[in-house]
Amino acid sequence: MDKISIAGLFISLLAIVGGQLLEGGNVSSLLQTTAFIIVIGGTMGAIMLQSTQNVFLLGMRMLRWVFQPPPRMQPRALILQIMGWSNIARRSGLLALEPIIPDLADPFMQKGLQMLVDGAEPETLRNVLAVDINAYEDHYRQGAKVWEAGGGYAPTIGILGAVMGLIHVMENLSDPSRLGSGIAVAFVATIYGVGSANLIFLPIANKLKALIAQEVTIQEMLIEGLVSIANGENPRVIETKLQGFIV
Numbered sequence: 001m002d003k004i005s006i007a008g009l010f011i012s013l014l015a016i017v018g019g020q021l022l023e024g025g026n027v028s029s030l031l032q033t034t035a036f037i038i039v040i041g042g043t044m045g046a047i048m049l050q051s052t053q054n055v056f057l058l059g060m061r062m063l064r065w066v067f068q069p070p071p072r073m074q075p076r077a078l079i080l081q082i083m084g085w086s087n088i089a090r091r092s093g094l095l096a097l098e099p100i101i102p103d104l105a106d107p108f109m110q111k112g113l114q115m116l117v118d119g120a121e122p123e124t125l126r127n128v129l130a131v132d133i134n135a136y137e138d139h140y141r142q143g144a145k146v147w148e149a150g151g152g153y154a155p156t157i158g159i160l161g162a163v164m165g166l167i168h169v170m171e172n173l174s175d176p177s178r179l180g181s182g183i184a185v186a187f188v189a190t191i192y193g194v195g196s197a198n199l200i201f202l203p204i205a206n207k208l209k210a211l212i213a214q215e216v217t218i219q220e221m222l223i224e225g226l227v228s229i230a231n232g233e234n235p236r237v238i239e240t241k242l243q244g245f246i247v
Contacts, residue, residue, distance in 0.1 A: 001067060032184055032189070035184075039192040040192070043201075051146055058140075059147060072215055073218060078218060078221055082228075082242065085225075090232075097116065125223070132219075133223070136215070140212045144205050147205035154194070158196075162186040165186025217245055224241060
């Protein structure tokens, strides 16, 4: 569980509600069903219109990554594993690594080690695995862009909701009892649009892109390690080289 994501969401909402209370306002004045439907419904509809079904569903599934990131190997653990492979290869040859392959849980790691065992040229090994990395990054970035798009649409749709509320006000100038609800929808719709974009949609998109970048770094470390083993480099040299990936 990613505690900082939960804390960030809680603090941002608490700051807004707390600010409303400190100003002497009422929390219930921020709760407008009509404004919520206009902004969130309109934003989701716009996102669906710009996305394919598979990309939209991918983005929705990736939401859980914000609070529970997918498991991945830690950089230092990966370095130790690659050094172990390097020591085995230096002592017993590349074929001695073959029994390790079925025990690996990561398909990308399995593919890379299998190519190494099969005697692939270092440059071929790098190029083939780089294609997989590019495909992985492009695929999941499309999912992150679903939330990024929401951050772009929500403020504009919030303004649309505000204009609709003001239209409602203008239509009922002769009935003062109905003016309050229209004005409330107008202002709250703007809050929902700007707030959801900057507190939900854009932070989620950026968090997902950061998680994707971390996984790509791990995969690039693996490629560098496998290529170094294929080139017969000393395990200590490999370790020093891979340490450069760790900030």
